[in-house]
Amino acid sequence: MNDSTHDVSNRALSNLDLETPEKPYLDSNELIINMGPQHPATHGVLRVILKLDGEKVLGTECVIGYLHRGVEKIAENRTYTMFNPYVDRMDYVAAVSNGLGYCEAVEKLMNVEAPARAKYIRVILTELNRIASHQLWLGTHALDIGAMTPLFYTFRDREEILKIFEKYCGARLTTHAFRIGGCQYETYAGFEKEVKNFLTFVAPKIDEYEELLTTNRIWIERTKNVGVISALDAIALGVTGPVLRASGVKWDLRKAQPYAAYSEFDFDIPTGTNGDTYDRYLVRMAEMRQSLRIIEQAVNRIPEGPIMAKVPKIIKPPVGEIYHSIEAPKGELGYFIVSDGSTQPYRLRVRPPSFVNLQALDTMVRGLLVADVVAVIGTIDIVLGEVDR
Amino acid sequence: MAEEAKPPVPPPPPESEKKPAAEGRAAPASAEAAKPAAPAKPAGPVPVPWTSPLVEKYKGQYGSGLDAQTYLGQNYFAVDRSLIPDILRLLRDEEQFDYCVDITAVHYLQREKQFDVVWILYSFPRNERVRVKTQIADGASIPSSVSIWATANWLEREVYDMFGIQFDGHPDLKRILLPDGWKGHPLRKDYGILQQDNEWVQINLGIESGQ
Numbered sequence: 070m071n072d073s074t075h076d077v078s079n080r081a082l083s084n085l086d087l088e089t090p091e092k093p094y095l096d097s098n099e100l101i102i103n104m105g106p107q108h109p110a111t112h113g114v115l116r117v118i119l120k121l122d123g124e125k126v127l128g129t130e131c132v133i134g135y136l137h138r139g140v141e142k143i144a145e146n147r148t149y150t151m152f153n154p155y156v157d158r159m160d161y162v163a164a165v166s167n168g169l170g171y172c173e174a175v176e177k178l179m180n181v182e183a184p185a186r187a188k189y190i191r192v193i194l195t196e197l198n199r200i201a202s203h204q205l206w207l208g209t210h211a212l213d214i215g216a217m218t219p220l221f222y223t224f225r226d227r228e229e230i231l232k233i234f235e236k237y238c239g240a241r242l243t244t245h246a247f248r249i250g251g252c253q254y255e256t257y258a259g260f261e262k263e264v265k266n267f268l269t270f271v272a273p274k275i276d277e278y279e280e281l282l283t284t285n286r287i288w289i290e291r292t293k294n295v296g297v298i299s300a301l302d303a304i305a306l307g308v309t310g311p312v313l314r315a316s317g318v319k320w321d322l323r324k325a326q327p328y329a330a331y332s333e334f335d336f337d338i339p340t341g342t343n344g345d346t347y348d349r350y351l352v353r354m355a356e357m358r359q360s361l362r363i364i365e366q367a368v369n370r371i372p373e374g375p376i377m378a379k380v381p382k383i384i385k386p387p388v389g390e391i392y393h394s395i396e397a398p399k400g401e402l403g404y405f406i407v408s409d410g411s412t413q414p415y416r417l418r419v420r421p422p423s424f425v426n427l428q429a430l431d432t433m434v435r436g437l438l439v440a441d442v443v444a445v446i447g448t449i450d451i452v453l454g455e456v457d458r
Numbered sequence: 459m460a461e462e463a464k465p466p467v468p469p470p471p472p473e474s475e476k477k478p479a480a481e482g483r484a485a486p487a488s489a490e491a492a493k494p495a496a497p498a499k500p501a502g503p504v505p506v507p508w509t510s511p512l513v514e515k516y517k518g519q520y521g522s523g524l525d526a527q528t529y530l531g532q533n534y535f536a537v538d539r540s541l542i543p544d545i546l547r548l549l550r551d552e553e554q555f556d557y558c559v560d561i562t563a564v565h566y567l568q569r570e571k572q573f574d575v576v577w578i579l580y581s582f583p584r585n586e587r588v589r590v591k592t593q594i595a596d597g598a599s600i601p602s603s604v605s606i607w608a609t610a611n612w613l614e615r616e617v618y619d620m621f622g623i624q625f626d627g628h629p630d631l632k633r634i635l636l637p638d639g640w641k642g643h644p645l646r647k648d649y650g651i652l653q654q655d656n657e658w659v660q661i662n663l664g665i666e667s668g669q
Contacts, residue, residue: 134635141620142644146651177530180503304556304582307609318582325585387503389529392578392589394559405578407564416645420560420578428612457635 098122106135110213110443113453117430117442124438129431133424136457144417149175149249149384152414157243159419160455162205164243165198165234166397172247173328174393174404176378178386179249186374187251188330192367193264194237194246195329196360200271201230202398203353207278210350210447214291219278226274229267236263250380256371264368268361275357282350292346296433296445299344306429309422310400312449315352316344322396329395334366346448353450385412399423399450419458423451505529512553516545534589542592543601546577550606555579555588558607561614563621567647572596573623577603599624602631620645637662 100123105116114135120128140159144152156171157164169191176183183191208223231241236257238246246252282288298308300316313320321338323331339355341348386408394403400422407416426449433445505527513526516535523538524545537545549555559578566572571593580587594600602625603610614625615634622643625631632638639662641655659668 134633134637137635139644142649142651180530302608305608307558307607307613320582326587389503389505391530392532392560392587401559403560403578405560405562405576416564418560418562424612425609428609 099127104442106132111446112209112451115427115446115451115453115456117446119439119442121439124440126434126437126439126442129434129442131427131430133427133453134457136453138458140458141417141419144414146413148412149386149414152417153247153249154243154245156419157245158454159421159458160202160397160399160402160423160452161242162452163198163202163398165194165246166202166395166402168245168247169195169329170393170395170397170402170404172249173395174391174406175249175384175386177393178389178391178406178408179380179384180387181250181378181380183251183329183378184375185330185372187247187376187378189367189371190252190256190376191247191329192331192334193364193371194234194244196364196367197230197233197264197267199360199398200357201227203357204230206353206398206447206450207350210444210450211282211288213443213447214288216282216285216288219281222274222278222281226271229270233260233263233267236260248377249384251375251377253377255376261368261371264364268365268368272358272361275354275361279354283354289347291441291444292350292448294343295346295437295441296448297343297345298429298433302432303344303429306432307425308400308429310396310398310426310450311349311352311356312400312426312429314338315341315348317342322394322401326394328393330367331363333370334363336362346444349448383412385410394420397422399452399455400426421455421458423449423453423455424458427451427456503530508533516548520545532587532589534591536591539592539594539598539600543603543606546590546603547606549579549588549590553581554583555581557582558603558609558613559587561603561610561617563617563623563645565621565645565647569593570595573621575600575617575623594623599626601626602628604628619643622646 100121102119102121103116104119105111106114111117116132116135118130118132119126138158140155143155147155153168153171156167159167172183204223204227208220211219234244234246235241237260238244238254298312298316300318303313303316303318317340319338319340322328324338336359339352339359341352388408388410390405390407392403392405394401401420402422403420405416405418405420406414409415430445430449433449434442437445508526508528516524517526520537520541523541525536527534527536535545557580559580561578562576564574564576566574573594573596575592575594577590578587579590592600600623602614604614605627611629612634614628615631617623618625618631619633619636620643633640636644637658640658642649642653644653654668656667659665
């Protein structure tokens with residue numbers, strides 16, 4: 070939208086000679102509109118107040134908290150073990166990652182380490198979950214922009230991951246797959262074979278998604294140079310995960326500060342250059358392939374041995390505090406736990422990647438059109454359960 | 459055993475009969491489990507002084523206002539509240555702690571300075587984390603760090619929302635997760651788990667209670 074169109078319409082309005090001098094909006098191009106909380110493109114209950122000049126976005130304000138359940142307060146009133154399933158309800162499309170971060174944080178606080186076999190199982194499931202999370206992101210994000218087919222493709226293929234989860238621990242979405250000290254369940258018979266089958270099944274499917282989108286003219290028009298964020302802005306705003314990497318910062322906690330068994334695997338950190346929506350798309354597509362590489366190495370080398378460390382039945386970490394973070398599909402997911410030596414955390418803080426990344430929305434959409442806001446909300450990849458906690 | 463192990467017991471909220479029941483159930487199990495676990499458990503790690511060129515430099519500069527410790531391999535500064543904007547700015551400008559991971563607080567009801575405010579920082583060039591902690595009294599304010607890291611904006615709003623800590627110089631300090639008119643700050647220890655702003659619920663949701 071160029072400004073001249075608005076000037077014309079404005080003049081047309083003033084020619085009507087309305088006697089409303091105290092209503093300044095007639096002379097102004099600014100318009101405040103409300104997007105959400107009930108809006109299909111906000112991926113949940115996000116409300117964005119948009120200040121517009123015609124169709125151009127002058128500024129935004131996010132109103133969040135509609136899904137606030139007080140997870141951190143609940144944590145203070147539950148034992149460490151009882152709180153474990155609650156973390157799945159934050160980023161519910163990547164529940165396994167949440168559980169991994171929480172269990173590792175408590176283990177660190179107790180100074181215990183999960184056995185090697187448990188770490189490998191954790192890596193396999195977490196990386197499967199990363200693929201599932203990216204698939205769900207791709208399907209819904211493409212749907213927002215107008216491409217319907219990827220949604221069906223990605224949900225069809227994500228189903229195979231959920232089947233593995235279901236066979237492993239009985240749940241598909243909020244898995245509660247891990248326990249403090251290791252894993253509750255040994256892998257089922259045929260687990261390794263099924264994971265390998267999945268790898269050969271999904272690799273060509275990822276190419277298929279790319280065939281639909283990567284060179285698609287409409288997709289490129291809607292995503293190239295849309296929602297650009299520079300590396301410096303991204304760091305200042307605390308943005309992490311694929312959004313940061315698409316701006317050219319080669320930083321991934323799995324490499325920078327390896328946890329679980331990640332230091333034992335060979336994989337690359339895909340990065341972008343422009344920091345736009347298209348680059349973020351390419352980064353996530355490449356990440357899915359890297360996850361496949363990690364899973365393949367892990368499933369081929371999975372060691373024998375116990376799956377639980379020696380952890381007392383009643384978990385009472387010593388007095389102290391710890392911060393531990395992992396690379397969740399959305400970015401840095403951290404847990405800051407203060408223990409007073411009792412069975413319940415004295416304070417448990419979750420550092421949610423979606424919440425912090427969402428803060429960058431305003432920087433990313435200024436000067437764009439309303440339709441681009443939809444694309445940018447999709448590309449940040451938020452889950453409101455985690456934003457609001 | 460769970461009862462006396464938790465010294466900072468918040469005043470029991472009016473409707474918290476559920477909690478003792480849950481602990482009562484856990485008690486018999488703990489009697490069996492604590493016995494075999496007890497000898498294996500070491501006395502627990504203690505914080506040790508953290509030594510590095512960075513610490514030496516700031517120790518010389520600030521002296522007793524600053525204490526540097528390491529706990530389980532994680533470094534932190536416990537600093538005096540008066541040093542707060544300076545030390546954070548120095549850490550970013552001179553020590554390259556360019557990424558503010560998180561800002562949060564911890565409430566200690568029985569302490570004179572009731573709140574710990576915690577900054578978790580990370581440096582991309584050094585691949586290193588550090589925490590900065592300071593203690594402030596209830597009702598006291600703390601300088602905002604939005605001008606140091608833009609990400610502090612929402613993080614400080616959340617601390618304000620949950621604990622009622624004021625950040626001076628914050629561009630738009632208002633509630634973020636709870637509604638604007640809500641009374642009370644839920645992550646304070648004197649705010650019960652079942653407590654609510656019933657007045658807000660009745661006026662805005664048109665129901666008797668959210669429970």
